[in-house]
Amino acid sequence: MNxxxxxxxxxxxxxxxxxxxxxxKRELGLSSVIxxxxxxxxxxxxxxxxxAIAKAARDLNRYPDGACFxxxxxxxxxxxxxxxxxxxxxxxxEVIVMAIRAFVEPGDEVVIAKPSFLxxxxxxxxxxxxxxxxxxxxxxxxxxxxxxxxxxxxxxxxIGNPDNPSGLYVAKKEMxxxxxxxxxxxxxxxxxxxxxxxxGKDYPDSLALLKKRKNIVITRTFSxxxxxxxxxxxxxxATPEVAAILDRAREPFNVTSLAQAAAIAAxxxxxxxxxxxxxxxxxxERVCKALQKMGVAxxxxxxxxxxxxxxxxxxxxxxxxxxxxxIVRDMNVWGLTNYIRVTIxxxxxxxxxxxxxxxxx
Ligand SMILES: Cc1ncc(COP(=O)(O)O)c(C=O)c1O
Numbered sequence: 001m002n003x004x005x006x007x008x009x010x011x012x013x014x015x016x017x018x019x020x021x022x023x024x025k026r027e028l029g030l031s032s033v034i035x036x037x038x039x040x041x042x043x044x045x046x047x048x049x050x051x052a053i054a055k056a057a058r059d060l061n062r063y064p065d066g067a068c069f070x071x072x073x074x075x076x077x078x079x080x081x082x083x084x085x086x087x088x089x090x091x092x093x094e095v096i097v098m099a100i101r102a103f104v105e106p107g108d109e110v111v112i113a114k115p116s117f118l119x120x121x122x123x124x125x126x127x128x129x130x131x132x133x134x135x136x137x138x139x140x141x142x143x144x145x146x147x148x149x150x151x152x153x154x155x156x157x158x159i160g161n162p163d164n165p166s167g168l169y170v171a172k173k174e175m176x177x178x179x180x181x182x183x184x185x186x187x188x189x190x191x192x193x194x195x196x197x198x199x200g201k202d203y204p205d206s207l208a209l210l211k212k213r214k215n216i217v218i219t220r221t222f223s224x225x226x227x228x229x230x231x232x233x234x235x236x237x238a239t240p241e242v243a244a245i246l247d248r249a250r251e252p253f254n255v256t257s258l259a260q261a262a263a264i265a266a267x268x269x270x271x272x273x274x275x276x277x278x279x280x281x282x283x284x285e286r287v288c289k290a291l292q293k294m295g296v297a298x299x300x301x302x303x304x305x306x307x308x309x310x311x312x313x314x315x316x317x318x319x320x321x322x323x324x325x326x327i328v329r330d331m332n333v334w335g336l337t338n339y340i341r342v343t344i345x346x347x348x349x350x351x352x353x354x355x356x357x358x359x360x361x
Contacts, residue, residue: 008106008128015118019327033325034349039164039194039305041227041280042345045262046272049228052265056258064257071260074267075235079207084240087247088255092193092221092234095246097123099156099217099236102249103187104129108155113141115165115334117191120158129155139166139299143178150186157182160191161206162198165334165341167301171202179213187242190218193234194303196225196277207237214239217246222259224304225273226266233259280304284344290354296361305343307331308357314340317360324356 018037025033044050068088076083089095096119104110106128112120114133124131132149134142146157162169170178182188190206206218221234233255236246266273288306291298297309310317318330318340331339342353 006126008126011125012122015122016333018329019322021327024322024325024327028323028325030325033327034345034352035327036343036345036349036353037327037329037341038229039224039303039343040229041225041276041304042343042349043227043276045227045266046269048269048272049262049265052261053231053258056261059257062257063253064255064260066252066254068255068260071264071267074264078267079237081207081237082240085237085243087236087238087243087250089219089234089236089250090254090256090259091223091229091232092191092219092236093119094232094250094254095217095219095234095236096120096158096189096191098246098249099187099189100124100127100129102245104155107153109149109151109153111146111149111154111157113146113158113160113163115331115336116158117160117164117193118333120160120189120191124156136166139168141170143170143174147178147181150182154186156187156189158189158191160193161204162194162301162303163191164193164303164305165307165329165331165336165339167194167299167303167305167307169198169200169203169302171200172204173202175204175209179209182215184213184215186215188213188216190216192218193221193224195220196273197280197303199281200302210237210239214242217242222263222266225277226263227273227276228259228262228266231256231259231262233263280344283347283350286347287342287344287350287354294354294358294361296357305341307336307339307341310338310340311361312338314338317357320360321353321356324359326353326356328353 021033021035072083100123104127110124110129111132114135134145210216218237223229299307314330329341
């Protein structure tokens with residue numbers, strides 16, 4: 001090839017997602033495979049949501065509403081924010097990319113934790129930013145070191161709250177103390193993809209923080225508890241000024257009409273999703289108890305996934321589980337050699353995972 005690629009793109013290691021079920025079936029000749037690798041909701045979207053998608057499919061000849069008007073009104077009411085405080089993305093991933101595109105110029109600095117959600121790094125590097133990675137301290141954010149990493153060139157700090165892969169969050173008090181010393185020229189990005197799963201009373205009320213500070217973006221998603229990962233829809237909440245800048249950085253029709261219809265219907269069917277939330281929380285307890293009984297170490301966190309700390313190389317264990325039709329996430333991609341990340345599935349999926357793990361170990 002004689003075309004010279006963008007040098008920042010050459011620095012990227014492509015994101016390696018959890019393997020799709022069909023690919024594993026094809027490759028390993030298996031008829032039954034379960035996926036506990038991408039922190040998805042193991043149950044489908046509600047019937048009401050499926051009906052809304054089918055109805056919206058009739059109008060697929062038309063471009064979607066780029067402004068997501070109906071969803072914007074509904075969500076604004078739900079969150080008690082102004083409609084112009086919201087931005088919508090093709091997954092919350094896209095809002096991460098929009099924030100970088102909107103605020104970061106080549107040579108600017110972006111502060112993230114290590115390990116943390118991989119998209120922060122990918123988005124920052126492709127924009128030519130310098131990424132400052134601050135190691136976790138025993139799976140927790142080292143906020144003092146993150147504060148120290150901020151310089152005059154820092155434009156964005158990413159805080160996955162709770163983060164992936166740690167499954168842990170920065171608590172209210174720590175967050176308030178941290179924010180006090182961050183200059184208002186730095187965008188503090190709270191990624192709350194797992195917001196709905198958190199039960200802790202000390203979880204920060206980021207919307208209240210946003211009322212006091214202008215330099216905050218909060219993202220949430222319909223991919224996790226709302227079971228719409230395949231539809232790709234997430235959103236950001238910021239001040240109207242910041243939201244307007246983010247909005248400039250998006251493609252005109254970035255959220256499909258099917259995704260918009262699905263999200264609106266999902267917000268109308270809260271009872272269904274609350275039931276699943278309870279079910280997954282109970283299942284997480286059951287899985288953790290079973291691991292304890294097996295003498296396997298783990299970190300429970302507060303999301304729909306756990307980390308299992310293995311007595312051997314996780315690559316070997318993940319490959320052996322795969323052969324048994326159980327897809328988990330080998331955490332070597334994050335530099336953690338003895339860990340797998342496992343999403344909480346349905347009761348039968350969890351049983352199958354535990355049985356397979358017992359056999360493998
Ligand atoms: C911490 C975190 N943020 C953001 C996302 C992106 O979610 P989506 O783009 O599907 O909204 C994920 C997905 O796994 C995640 O773990």
